[in-house]
Amino acid sequence: MEPIIQHQWNISEIEAIHLQQMLAKKVIKEDQFAKINYVAGVDVAYCKHSDNIVAAIVILEADSLQVVESVTVRDTVDFPYVPGLFSFRELPPIIKAFSQLKTPPQLIVCDGQGIAHPRRFGLASHLGVLFDIPTIGCGKTRLVGEFQEPDLKRGSYSLLMDDGEVIGGVLRTQDNIKPIFVSIGHRISLTSACAWILKLSPKFRLPETTRQADQLVNKVLCNK
DNA sequence: GCGACAG
């Protein structure tokens, strides 16, 4: 798989922000997909003593949640960690990993935000627009926005608000467990995104997609 | 000036 949109990654922070503002206009916030048979999980891990990073993509069969394919790519980071410019750090290796993938997914779940972002263009939206594939942003913590604590029951959620608009959902995936931050990435509605995340998280706080990707990425990195 | 700040 290759991106349908190409752009330079070796750019300044100012240029990165401008690029986000341009591409954010292409994000589609409604359901735009047919049958979803395969769902992809994406994650990246960093080496503690070098600039090495490993990106992993796992493909799960949507009904059984079983892993049917996985790829990993080792790379080096060249962009600093700047809140809001996350995709410019992690997307390069992720895109290389996608080029090695045999099974095209109909949905991608990212470890990070979608439009729940200062310029409404987090990692999940960036990846979704580049490949024009439905994506969901699923973060463990908040980047921007205010919210009320959702009820303690699995499936409960509250809206994540910023500047008067809904930018995501704070979703409880397990009873009495800290909620996660779900947002539209591309070509999916917030309602469908939350429903999918809930379906992908039958037993743990995080969806199986990111759990499998996280497990794989740390196994390959050998950081212990 | 002082916090906040995806991973």
Add this chain to the structure above:
DNA sequence: ATCTTGTCGC
């Protein structure tokens, strides 16, 4: 993200 063991609780 990474640095890090045991420990409190169901």
